[in-house]
Structure formats: structure tokens, C-alpha cells
Amino acid sequence: xxxxxVAAVPLALLITACASDGDDGIYDSGxxxxxxxxxxxxDNGRTLFVDFDGSTSVTVEERGRGTSxxxxxxxxxxxxxxxxxGPDGEIFWDNGDEAMWRxxxxxxxxxxxQ
Numbered sequence: 166x167x168x169x170x171v172a173a174v175p176l177a178l179l180i181t182a183c184a185s186d187g188d189d190g191i192y193d194s195g196x197x198x199x200x201x202x203x204x205x206x207x208d209n210g211r212t213l214f215v216d217f218d219g220s221t222s223v224t225v226e227e228r229g230r231g232t233s234x235x236x237x238x239x240x241x242x243x244x245x246x247x248x249x250x251g252p253d254g255e256i257f258w259d260n261g262d263e264a265m266w267r268x269x270x271x272x273x274x275x276x277x278x279q
Contacts, residue, residue, distance in 0.1 A: 201216070202214060202217075203217065204279050205266075206277055207229075207276035208275045208276070210229055211228060211230070211274070213228075213266055213276055214226040215259075215264075220247075221239065222237065222238060222249065223237075223257060224238075225249075225268075227266070236251045236268070237251065238250055238256075245260055247260070254271070256273075263275060263278070
């Protein structure tokens with residue numbers, strides 16, 4: 166099977182563009198992390214205040230039931246959305262207006278951006 170040079174170059178550029186978003190080694194999911202604070206209401210009744218620091222980390226403050234926890238998470242490679250993990254197994258994974266949160270308790274909940 167022969168592929169012409171005219172067809173091969175755009176295909177190679179497309180594959181390269183999808184493989185990486187730069188020098189940070191994080192897969193380009195097409196989702197840019199917002200700068201600033203965003204808040205979410207979660208199915209478990211708790212509220213998340215998420216401070217985005219560019220595209221490499223977030224600070225998540227979880228409030229509810231008379232408690233408040235603050236966690237610093239680092240972005241990891243993902244094929245969909247933006248996934249951040251913490252040192253104690255915390256996960257914040259957002260995609261559009263929905264996010265999944267697992268705090269230090271290990272309980273997973275779905276949250277909606279407000």
C-alpha cells in the first residue's frame with residue numbers, strides 16, 4: 166500500500182498534535198484547566214472549592230457536615246478531562262461541568278460545577 170507524501174504529512178502532524186501538549190509530558194485531552202476558583206456541589210451533600218493553578222496542580226477544599234479539608238493535588242496524564250491526584254489517594258477528575266471526587270475518606274462522589 167502506497168501513501169502519498171501529500172496525505173502522509175497531514176496525518177503525521179495530526180498524530181503528533183494529539184500525542185502531547187508540550188514539555189510537561191501530560192497528554193493533551195483538549196481540556197484546558199481554568200485559572201482561579203471554581204466550586205462544585207456534590208451528590209454526597211458536600212461542597213468543593215477548587216483553585217486551579219495553571220494546568221499542573223489544584224487545591225481542593227472540601228466542606229460539609231461541619232468539617233473542612235484542604236488537599237493539594239498534581240495533574241496526571243489522562244485521555245479524557247483533567248485528573249489530579251494527591252499523596253494520600255485523593256482524586257479530582259473533571260470533564261466539562263461534572264467532576265468525580267475521592268477525598269481522604271476514600272468515598273467517591275459525583276459533583277456538578279456551579
